[in-house]
Amino acid sequence: xxxxxxxxxxxxxxxxxxxxxxxxxxxxxxxxSGLAERCTEILDSQVxxxxxxxxxxxxxxxxxxxxxxxxxxxxxxxISSVEYFGIPALYxxxxxxxxxxxxxxxxxxxxxxxxxPPSVCCTATEHYxxxxxxxVIFAPLSESEFLLHLPDLYHELGHCVLVxxxxxxxxxxxxxxxxxxxxxxxxxxxxxxxxxxxEIGPPEIPMIVEWIHSQWKSWINEFFCDLFAxxxxxxxxxxxxxxxxxxxxxxxxxxxxxxxxxHPSDESRMRILIHGLRNLGFDKxxxxxxxxxxxxxxYWGTPPTEYQxxxxxxxxxxxxxxxxxxxxxxxFSIVSHEILTDTNNNEIxxxxxxxxxxxxxxxxxxxxxxxxxxxxxxxxxxx
Amino acid sequence: MSNLGLxxxxxxYSTNSLRQFDEALRYFKRPNVxxxxxxxxxxxxxxxxxxxxxAEMLNGRLSETINFDERGIVEILQQRRAKDWQRYRELxxxxxxxxxxxxxxxxxxDFKILNDVADAIDTECANLFRRMSGRV
Numbered sequence: 001x002x003x004x005x006x007x008x009x010x011x012x013x014x015x016x017x018x019x020x021x022x023x024x025x026x027x028x029x030x031x032x033s034g035l036a037e038r039c040t041e042i043l044d045s046q047v048x049x050x051x052x053x054x055x056x057x058x059x060x061x062x063x064x065x066x067x068x069x070x071x072x073x074x075x076x077x078x079i080s081s082v083e084y085f086g087i088p089a090l091y092x093x094x095x096x097x098x099x100x101x102x103x104x105x106x107x108x109x110x111x112x113x114x115x116x117p118p119s120v121c122c123t124a125t126e127h128y129x130x131x132x133x134x135x136v137i138f139a140p141l142s143e144s145e146f147l148l149h150l151p152d153l154y155h156e157l158g159h160c161v162l163v164x165x166x167x168x169x170x171x172x173x174x175x176x177x178x179x180x181x182x183x184x185x186x187x188x189x190x191x192x193x194x195x196x197x198x199e200i201g202p203p204e205i206p207m208i209v210e211w212i213h214s215q216w217k218s219w220i221n222e223f224f225c226d227l228f229a230x231x232x233x234x235x236x237x238x239x240x241x242x243x244x245x246x247x248x249x250x251x252x253x254x255x256x257x258x259x260x261x262x263h264p265s266d267e268s269r270m271r272i273l274i275h276g277l278r279n280l281g282f283d284k285x286x287x288x289x290x291x292x293x294x295x296x297x298x299y300w301g302t303p304p305t306e307y308q309x310x311x312x313x314x315x316x317x318x319x320x321x322x323x324x325x326x327x328x329x330x331x332f333s334i335v336s337h338e339i340l341t342d343t344n345n346n347e348i349x350x351x352x353x354x355x356x357x358x359x360x361x362x363x364x365x366x367x368x369x370x371x372x373x374x375x376x377x378x379x380x381x382x383x
Numbered sequence: 384m385s386n387l388g389l390x391x392x393x394x395x396y397s398t399n400s401l402r403q404f405d406e407a408l409r410y411f412k413r414p415n416v417x418x419x420x421x422x423x424x425x426x427x428x429x430x431x432x433x434x435x436x437x438a439e440m441l442n443g444r445l446s447e448t449i450n451f452d453e454r455g456i457v458e459i460l461q462q463r464r465a466k467d468w469q470r471y472r473e474l475x476x477x478x479x480x481x482x483x484x485x486x487x488x489x490x491x492x493d494f495k496i497l498n499d500v501a502d503a504i505d506t507e508c509a510n511l512f513r514r515m516s517g518r519v
Contacts, residue, residue, distance in 0.1 A: 066498045067405050070505045074398055077512045084516060085391070129388030131515075133395045138387075159392065179449070186447045193445065213445045214454045218389055262389035 001065060006057055008072055013050050016043040016079050019087055028093040031101035035119035038135055039086040046075045078133075086134035089121030096122045096144040102382040103144075103348065104137070104153060110347050111157075111232045112333045114170040118160050120153075127244065130156045132163045147355040147371050149244065150348075151229060151237040158225030170330055177326030181319045182220050188315055189213040208257055212310050219264040220319070223272050227323045230276045234335035235285040236352040238273040239359075242293055245270070253303035255310050267297065268311035275320040280335065351378070390515035396450040397511060401504040403429040408497055411489050418487045427482050433500060438479035441472050452507065459503040475500070 020043050023036050053068055053075075060068065089097065100120040108117035118130065124138035127149075131138065137156045143149065165175040189209055196206045229237040245252060245266040252266040263269075270293050277286035328334060339345065340353050351374060359367050407429040410416065417423060436446035436453035446453055464471040478496055489497070 067408055067501065070401065070405055070501055073505060073509070074402060077394075077398070077508065080512070080516075081394075126387055129386075129391070131388070131391045133391065156388075159388065163395075182449050183447055186445050190445050210445065214452070217449055217452065218393070220449065221389075221392065262386050 009050050009054050012076050016047050022087050023090050029098040031105050034116045039082050042082050046078050050075050085131040089136050099144045114168050115164045128152045130159045151233045151240040154229035154233040155225045158228030173329035174326040177322040181322045185216050208306050215261050218262050227276050231334050233349045234353050236356050238289050239356045252300045255307050272316045279324050390511050394511035397508045404433050423487050434479040438476050455507045456503045459506050
């Protein structure tokens, strides 16, 4: 086993070194230099760790290798993560990716992100998603041609805020309020669990309550990112959520009690967005979105019985308040009516909100012409 | 963020927990570890970051730890120790209580349990890695 383990270690070192050679300098788009550095840093640190393991192996007995085996597997997964989710963005530097990288760089300046912006790669096989380890946002290939879902980029930036909140001093209030919010979630479910264990009712209910609480560990992140997007880009994000739900959702009241459910239901996400819009002073927009949502939501029918335990209104309201307060105290540039209506500021978020207004008042083909022109102008501006 | 992103995020946090946990295990394997030093205390904290939420769950309470999925780890341990689960469960609770009380002496049997827990986190990481790579 020792000999084989050593061969595995050497194989992984060689793989990491081969991957480093795939990063070609000079980079086509300077916005990707952060990613190139990060990939190099991760690969170098895995090589260093693997070399340490190789040394350590010589001091170990055959029956004392469990931790070395695990560490080799960790290194192998990290190296593969760079190969799958870091290097492709550097190897395939397309104009689409170049445009979105410049766009994210501009957004990062507009909203005052206190850390380096993530990179973007146009090879997503789902809608947008972030790989937080390599710090890359994956976007669908043609996304750079359209405007209505670009607000979702702000949601992905929210995930970067979560990753950085431990180490960036300016994000202290965000971190404190985030922990407080989850503490409220746990308190709520501990109380509920206590009362359900006392009641004479179906024995499954306490198990469902425990299960729902464990799902909140993912859900709280999604709610945070939704609120982050809302308070940086504005109502456009809520419209984008509505739009995506209509196209993609199979059940807006999703609640799986058998399998892990990574995302909160679309219905609860819309509810928290409505709370957020009101908190930010966008009452009229909240009414408009809410009214349209109610009509569309009827398509999916009613929620299952257990749904009553999953997204209580009081928790959603508390989380909204805590999250937005934390973000306000962390000096982000919070969206306002003034920012969105100031015709001289040329901010990306003003344009994204305008896109939604034009979308609702135009005929479909007229909107597309308007959108194409705006995308062309935007590309020229960012060049 | 899509499901892939969520799996990537959990993979990131679980791997960090595993690395910290294994670092602590390797520290306690060294000969002549000073039992009451600050370094020893900090290594115990790394073990407790994982053990505390697991013990809380085994005691029927909900944990406030956000970036660690104790439920997944407990499920893996339970599958692997199905035959003597009740006894094994007690051992984990006792070991956690021992570290919380400040006892930093780790026996051979303790090492076995700690390695089991680390193996379970490793399995969880492998599972998340498979999911985030789209190989579900």
